[in-house]
Amino acid sequence: MTLGLLVEEAGLFSTVQDLGRQGFQSLGVPPSGALDPVALRLANLVVGNPPGCAGLEMCRLGATLRVTVPSLRVALAGAPPTGDLPVLRSLTLREGEVLRIGRVAGGAAYLAVEGGFDLKPVLGSLSTYARALIGGFEGRRLEPGDVLPLLRHTASSRRERALPHPLPAERDRPLRVVLGPQADHFTEEAFDALLGEGFTVTAEADRIGLRLSGPRLAHAGPPEIASDGNATGAVQVPGSGQPIVLLPDRHTVGGYPKIATVITADLARLGQSLPGTVLRFEAVAPEQARIALRRQEAEIAALAARLHET
Amino acid sequence: MCAQPAAPPALLHDPPRLLLLGDAALTVEFAAAWSPEAAARVRRLAARVAVLAAAEEGIREYVPTLRSVTIHVDPSRLSLRRLQAMLRDLPEGAEATAGEATEWCLPVRYGGEQGPDLPEIASTLGMAEDEVAELHTAGHYEAAAVGGYPGFAYLTGVDGRLALPRRASPRLSVPEGSVAVANGFTGVYPATAPGGWHLLGRTPVPLFAPDRPGRPALVMPGDTVRFRAISPEEFEGLWSAFRDGRADPVTACRAP
Known part of the structure; x- marks a missing residue:
């Protein structure tokens, strides 16, 4: 029997994800990867992994995992568990111990394991694309009884480490977007509505996208285009006028006009959106997107410099 | 001048x-x-x-x-x-000598339960089902782009008579390998998925296999594709041969 992490309860939608699959969109394979890539990087930092090491992403409801190796060091990041498990602080579990994560306060929590999972990359990545059964653990979300194989069977002997705090969540701040690429397919009122009012994330929310409900975004012409390239964060608007924000398991190309696209620095925040969350959008110039990303990377570097032993 | x-x-x-x-x-x-x-x-x-x-x-x-x-x-x-x-x-002429485009010949079982839309198309066009299949196998298609699903190639060069709009109501589940036409394109569903194209037949060839070395998607942008009609028996034989490893699609389907 494989030794590793035995899944006793799988949670709602738990998959192995790294920072995404690159280079296969031209074959129709989406990037996938962590909904909140910043959280995955921080979890890896705390257990001493490279930032892009694959971890376990758990959407809304965490898994219950039993350790079946002699010892294992782990760290949680992203949406914090509502129980008393710490985030951004490593802990070492012994054989037989159970990590019960339970409900998490946000869209996605990440579990990094020291050394990483003993899984085979598919098309250069360990990210799971469940729709096509690619990558991760058997290409799918976890189920009770699965055993995630581990590269290390004993934790390293160093002290536990922690970060002082997560990056500021900035929940109430609007998501910054660059308008377009199909800006000319929408009326002026559509832009006023997009940038003026809030949109609620509906229950139709998964790793492919978030369907929003709010003021109708009116097209200036037909609500379809000949398919063109998609990107994570793109806000596409079908004929209903109710937008869908695309997430990492999106199609590589799509036939709905895209009114705006969320900037890279705000994708982690977007990825944490839960049904019921109200999203607001703010238009920025590409140069501002660049400054925002540089600032975010500086904040991550400053935080990483405060990694300390406990 | x-x-x-x-x-x-x-x-x-x-x-x-x-x-x-x-x-x-x-x-x-x-x-x-x-x-x-x-x-x-x-x-x-x-x-x-x-x-x-x-x-x-x-x-x-x-x-x-x-x-x-x-x-x-x-x-x-x-x-x-x-x-x-x-x-x-970018200087003019700075183009990669694109990897040699490959020419594929894909076997297709036309009609029957593998091509449920063939009778309707035949009656719309006033042709026999065999003639519609011949119209499709006569084509010399080119993969203009791959996308939508992993390994789904949009093939151009469809005879104008087969340039039908999508079906009014899409199917919730189109079987893997279905060979279809819509909007002036033809293509093969690499996996079972919802879809609104008209189904002419089905190929036993696995179009997408993420672990196939160097060729996860059989048909890549720029490749050319022809189809040839096969019998139901040949369909069954090839289907299992490709799946139990007795035949390799990359060598078996390369056009001579």
């Missing part, structure tokens, strides 16, 4: 439109819809971007579509403004 350059066809954007897709992707759009001219420009730009991408680590990947090329960048390494300048400054 030099010959006057031919005027670009009216449907092409000249110059192409540069569309920002956030801060990490740029779409170079040649036209609002597919046309042979747009496809030729897409191919040419993709070959030029291949040269750029080999030298510039900030370019993550590029995605040719039926009418545009989307270039994805790492925004912390390369701004879209700089990418636009690089595209402008």
Whole structure:
């Protein structure tokens, strides 16, 4: 029997994800990867992994995992568990111990394991694309009884480490977007509505996208285009006028006009959106997107410099 | 006297439109819809971007579509403004000698339960089912783009009579390998998925296999495809041969 992490309860939608699959969109394979890539990087930092090491992403409801190796060091990041498990602080579990994560306060929590999972990359990545059964653990979300194989069977002997705090969540701040690429397919009122009012994330929310409900975004012409390239964060608007924000398991190309696209620095925040969350959008110039990303990377570097032993 | 350059066809954007897709992707759009001219420009730009991408680590990947090329960048390494300048400054003729396009010949069982829309198409066109299948096998198709599903190639070059709009009501589940037509394209569903195209038949060839070395998607952009009709018995035989490893699609389906 494989030794590793035995899944006793799988949670709602738990998959192995790294920072995404690159280079296969031209074959129709989406990037996938962590909904909140910043959280995955921080979890890896705390257990001493490279930032892009694959971890376990758990959407809304965490898994219950039993350790079946002699010892294992782990760290949680992203949406914090509502129980008393710490985030951004490593802990070492012994054989037989159970990590019960339970409900998490946000869209996605990440579990990094020291050394990483003993899984085979598919098309250069360990990210799971469940729709096509690619990558991760058997290409799918976890189920009770699965055993995630581990590269290390004993934790390293160093002290536990922690970060002082997560990056500021900035929940109430609007998501910054660059308008377009199909800006000319929408009326002026559509832009006023997009940038003026809030949109609620509906229950139709998964790793492919978030369907929003709010003021109708009116097209200036037909609500379809000949398919063109998609990107994570793109806000596409079908004929209903109710937008869908695309997430990492999106199609590589799509036939709905895209009114705006969320900037890279705000994708982690977007990825944490839960049904019921109200999203607001703010238009920025590409140069501002660049400054925002540089600032975010500086904040991550400053935080990483405060990694300390406990 | 030099010959006057031919005027670009009216449907092409000249110059192409540069569309920002956030801060990490740029779409170079040649036209609002597919046309042979747009496809030729897409191919040419993709070959030029291949040269750029080999030298510039900030370019993550590029995605040719039926009418545009989307270039994805790492925004912390390369701004879209700089990418636009690089595209402008690309010397003419700087094109990668694109990997040899492959010519495929895919076996198809037409009609019956494998091609449930064949009778309706035949009666619409006033033809026999065999004649519709012959119309499809007579074509010499080219993969203009791959996308939508992993390994789904949009094949151009469909006989005008088979250029039907999509079905009024899409099917919730189209079986893997279904060979279909819609909107002037033909294609093969690489996996069982919802879909609105008209189903003519089914191929036993696995079009997408992520662990197939060097060829996860059998048909890549620029490849050419022909179809040949096979019997139900041959369909069954090939289906199991490809799946239990007795036959390799890459060698078995390469056109002679």
